[in-house]
Amino acid sequence: MGWTEERVELLKKLWLEGLSASQIAATLGEGVTRNAVIGKVHRLKLSGRAKPTSAAPRVRPSVRPPVRRPVTPQSAGRPALPSPQATISTKPRGMPMSGSATAAVQGATALKIEEEVVREVEVVQQQAELVIPVEQRISLLELNEHTCKWPIGDPLSADFYFCGQHSDEGRPYCEFHARRAFHQMEKKKR
DNA sequence: CCCTGATTCGC
DNA sequence: GCGAATCAGG
Numbered sequence: 001m002g003w004t005e006e007r008v009e010l011l012k013k014l015w016l017e018g019l020s021a022s023q024i025a026a027t028l029g030e031g032v033t034r035n036a037v038i039g040k041v042h043r044l045k046l047s048g049r050a051k052p053t054s055a056a057p058r059v060r061p062s063v064r065p066p067v068r069r070p071v072t073p074q075s076a077g078r079p080a081l082p083s084p085q086a087t088i089s090t091k092p093r094g095m096p097m098s099g100s101a102t103a104a105v106q107g108a109t110a111l112k113i114e115e116e117v118v119r120e121v122e123v124v125q126q127q128a129e130l131v132i133p134v135e136q137r138i139s140l141l142e143l144n145e146h147t148c149k150w151p152i153g154d155p156l157s158a159d160f161y162f163c164g165q166h167s168d169e170g171r172p173y174c175e176f177h178a179r180r181a182f183h184q185m186e187k188k189k190r
Numbered sequence: 191c192c193c194t195g196a197t198t199c200g201c
Numbered sequence: 202g203c204g205a206a207t208c209a210g211g
Contacts, residue, residue: 003203020194038195039204047195178191 001030003040011037015046148174 014024022034148163165174
């Protein structure tokens with residue numbers, strides 16, 4: 001799908017709001033990859049962002065470094081979008097929307113954009129820390145070979161508990177916390 | 191591992 | 202102009 005004016009405007013808006021390229025790609029949907037978004041952003045000469053997420057210091061190579069690509073085109077299409085992450089549904093609680101987004105939009109575009117914003121929020125929620133509903137929390141005694149042993153809270157506190165989500169055989173953590181554990185290891189290592 | 195943006199260059 | 206592949210970093 002090409003870059004229609006609508007899509008370009010939405011791209012600009014979201015980019016300037018500080019959403020990541022992949023988030024924008026997911027919002028635009030329909031086979032748009034984050035690479036496509038980034039490429040378009042550059043062509044539009046957008047660069048400055050509201051929120052410098054990370055990876056800011058791009059060092060300009062003084063001359064031209066050898067970044068040669070193999071002559072193999074390999075133009076096979078990969079339509080697959082990033083998997084929508086395992087459905088970790090937490091108990092829906094009232095969420096105060098920051099209603100700034102929908103305000104300054106005019107015409108028929110408003111409704112569409114509102115839908116997009118809702119999707120953005122969902123993405124954000126998926127990326128937030130996993131919260132186990134109280135009724136599902138388990139104590140030390142209830143752990144077994146198939147429960148995630150990720151500790152939550154202060155071990156000395158009364159409301160300390162373990163994650164307790166299902167973990168695969170031989171694995172100490174659930175899928176979610178296994179990733180978490182990896183991350184922290186990487187940081188502490190070296 | 192997950193992710194981020196930046197860059198190049200064949201198309 | 203487009204964006205996959207790649208690079209470089211967190």
